Amino acid sequence: MSASSSSFVVALDVGGTSMKGGLVSESGAVLLSERRPTPVADGPEAVVGAIRDFIGHLAASGDGNPAGVGLAVPGLVSADTALYAANLGWSDVPAIDFTPLDVPIMLGHDVRTGGLAESVLGAGRGVSDFLFLPIGTGIAGAMILHGEPYGGASGWGGEIGHIPVFPDGEQCACGQFGCLETYASAASVGRRYSLRSGLEGIRAEQVVSSDDPVAIEVWDEAVEALSLALATYTLLLDPSMIVLGGGLAEAGPALFDPVRTRLVKRLAFRAAPPLHPAALGVDAGMLGAALLGWRAAGRPELGPGWVLDVRSQPLVS
Numbered sequence: 481m482s483a484s485s486s487s488f489v490v491a492l493d494v495g496g497t498s499m500k501g502g503l504v505s506e507s508g509a510v511l512l513s514e515r516r517p518t519p520v521a522d523g524p525e526a527v528v529g530a531i532r533d534f535i536g537h538l539a540a541s542g543d544g545n546p547a548g549v550g551l552a553v554p555g556l557v558s559a560d561t562a563l564y565a566a567n568l569g570w571s572d573v574p575a576i577d578f579t580p581l582d583v584p585i586m587l588g589h590d591v592r593t594g595g596l597a598e599s600v601l602g603a604g605r606g607v608s609d610f611l612f613l614p615i616g617t618g619i620a621g622a623m624i625l626h627g628e629p630y631g632g633a634s635g636w637g638g639e640i641g642h643i644p645v646f647p648d649g650e651q652c653a654c655g656q657f658g659c660l661e662t663y664a665s666a667a668s669v670g671r672r673y674s675l676r677s678g679l680e681g682i683r684a685e686q687v688v689s690s691d692d693p694v695a696i697e698v699w700d701e702a703v704e705a706l707s708l709a710l711a712t713y714t715l716l717l718d719p720s721m722i723v724l725g726g727g728l729a730e731a732g733p734a735l736f737d738p739v740r741t742r743l744v745k746r747l748a749f750r751a752a753p754p755l756h757p758a759a760l761g762v763d764a765g766m767l768g769a770a771l772l773g774w775r776a777a778g779r780p781e782l783g784p785g786w787v788l789d790v791r792s793q794p795l796v797s
Contacts, residue, residue, distance in 0.1 A: 503538060595612035
């Protein structure tokens with residue numbers, strides 16, 4: 481399906497392993513959706529070049545020029561500069577370096593951009609204040625305040641994965657001790673089980689479904705850490721709800737039921753906010769980038785009325 485001239489934007493969500501991009505129309509129709517690997521091992525310049533090539537390819541797949549480009553990237557970011565991304569190796573990359581097109585472009589933090597999509601299009605539609613917490617290889621949150629992601633004074637807002645839930649606990653890769661991410665991310669659940677059991681290559685979903693006493697213990701500690709962090713967040717910001725996403729949220733009741741129970745117990749004098757699964761899955765970042773693209777094009781009103789129809793395409797190398 482093609483798009484008429486300037487009736488679509490290019491949207492790209494860049495991760496440490498892969499990039500998901502697409503063309504999204506004014507009505508929210510996803511006209512094209514593709515994936516490509518992120519060449520992190522080749523260095524930061526190669527990653528920037530790969531993003532330029534992907535954006536150019538996507539734009540050429542439409543009919544005419546796009547109205548704008550939205551780009552979601554990890555790390556510290558402003559609307560016009562990718563300030564720092566440790567995993568991708570870059571610092572202070574201007575937005576225009578990412579695109580070969582002479583059209584407006586807007587950057588966004590990957591998790592906050594996913595939170596924007598959940599706010600406008602997904603589980604948080606119509607909710608003013610909530611936490612979007614994707615739990616995958618790592619853990620980072622998007623604080624949605626008055627309908628918009630909040631990045632804090634310097635752009636580091638939402639790093640809930642580094643709340644010290646167990647101050648005397650294990651050291652995190654960030655240098656702190658007892659961080660939520662060290663206990664409750666999917667990568668950490670698998671790693672901690674392997675260390676205790678001596679079994680290599682165990683994934684988090686295997687730990688969740690196992691009746692092995694070591695697996696039960698590791699999963700119990702992950703749930704405990706998550707409930708502690710969510711109780712802290714709730715007492716500070718009083719969210720209307722908490723939206724859990726990412727790969728670990730696919731555990732369903734095995735995650736939601738015990739976390740909900742412990743969160744209720746930890747909030748003795750007030751009601752716990754409801755927990756909901758994210759609605760947009762792996763498309764959240766790309767759809768959020770589309771919203772940024774339309775904002776760059778001067779159309780910030782687009783989004784709330786969209787009815788989504790994602791047509792995912794196979795991985796493109």
